[in-house]
Amino acid sequence: MEAIYAIWQRDVLKFFRDRARLIGSFAMPFMFLILFGSGMSGAIGSMVGGEAAAGPLRDFDFVEFMFPGIIGMTVFNTAIFSALSVVQDREFGYLREILVSPMSRTSIAIGKVLGGSTVALFQGLMMLVFVPFIGVSITIPIILQLIPVMFLVAFAISSIGLLIATSLKTSQGFQMVIQVLIFPMLFLSGALFPLNGMPAWMDFLVKINPLTYSVDMFKKIILQPEGLAPALREAMGLNLSVFGHVISFSEEMMVVLILSILFVVLATVRFNRSEA
């Protein structure tokens, strides 16, 4: 226990000490929300509803739609990049200090994943500073609902990160692999634009993408689709379904939970086999 705590504490401590990284972490979401979001909202709005859109579709607000996706994106990015610390520890030698101690490898792996999840959770919560500029209403109950979901998603993604990190020797290699992985996952998750009327093969990729379900949970919590008109809900891509079955929040939670367990086990096994 103490071991897990120590590994976790180091990563969290270093996160809060790194001011540049803290401030820099606002840059991407800011650009997406303000530049991309506001810039595109006219175009996307007219694609969805058209100037003369009747009734509910006029309420489509692209920036508001994007906001849960941006939180999702921040959580994924931070969680998956948190595993970079393992590669860097190997490069800078600190991994040896960790690996020659009597701590079990399993504790170390779990400490690392928990550290990454915590950092990603904080980054995700930090995105709430954009709320006043966007016009979504976020209440305390919504935040309380968001926290466990963000943590679970972050846990799954951090485990994937650790799995990749234990297989790679250099930071550059790691960053390459992650870039190649994260962009298609983001674009095919519905985080940045509504996924409607896609070709079948693309729809398939969307449905096997764990981020899809993660982003959808954020949307369900923040946008509260039950209160929206059915046509608007459809336009925003909020009726995520697999084989015609509309997926519920708790089913999505199960999917992410199962993925978390799967990947944390894989990453731990892999880490147990790695040499100092």
Place this chain on the structure above:
Amino acid sequence: MNNIVEVKGLKKNYKGFLAVTGVDFEVGEGEIFGFLGPNGAGKSTTINMLSTIIKPSEGKASINGFDIVADKNKVRSSIGLIFQESTLDEKLTANENLMLHCKFYGVPKEKREERINEVLEIVDLKDKRGNIVDTFSGGMKRRLEIARGLLHYPRVLFLDEPTVGLDPQTRNHIWEYILRLKEKAGITIFLTTHYMDEAEICDRVAVMDHGKLIALDTPDQLKTNVGGDIIEIETENNQEAKAVLIEKYEVEVKEAGGSLTFQVDKGSEFLVQFVKNFDIPIKTVNLRRPTLNDVFLALTGREIREETASSKEKVKTGMRRGRR
């Protein structure tokens, strides 16, 4: 004296390359035990096997009574390790580095404060406790690593080239700390070096070359075994001089770096007669007591120094590679 380290037939095979070819030795409790050898001799590889970082290909070894393969975690708790390359977290403070180490090794909470003070005292870094390690000099980092290695009261402290890349003054300081350690903590110290003067401080020295132990004894005994004093001459014609030396004086002559080296008993008396009677013009003459370098030369026919001249470069580029 009890043996705290016992090694039997330890081998390491790196995909067909035998880095360590079956070594046997014991280290007594409280001893300062040194591994001396040129680059690539297999010193680090041996230390890494003993400290459970890499698996031996063959053979057995135990530390503090625990087998290095079967009882890994108990071995790990019994040893402190200072690697050839730094393993500090330079973004954290000295105190944070030490605190984490206490947690990694399960040092009880109520003892941590006291222990950290104690080890920082030994290496004279008490006033730097709250500083980020990034701001430390090379020597201070080394001292902090030594301090950290002591926190969990290891029975054996492994130091792989503890002073490589440091200036002579800092090297001397580090040695003061290591000797102070032996006195204060009474722990066994196992180190590798390719500096002769450092090997002199050890209670016993194992000389290693090409993965083999070629000698193991106290520094004094090793030097005595070499036999006699050493005379080094440079002449106008080394080839001819060599022939004469072998024929007339019946000594074994070694040629290295443009000079001839041979050994005689009672060097000073010999030298007076020798210089008077030698026909070939002599350019320089040097008489000295044997050093560990001569021990190495006598055992292998090579000088350890030639190879170490470039070793600093090697270490530096190695670090750069790691720091990229």
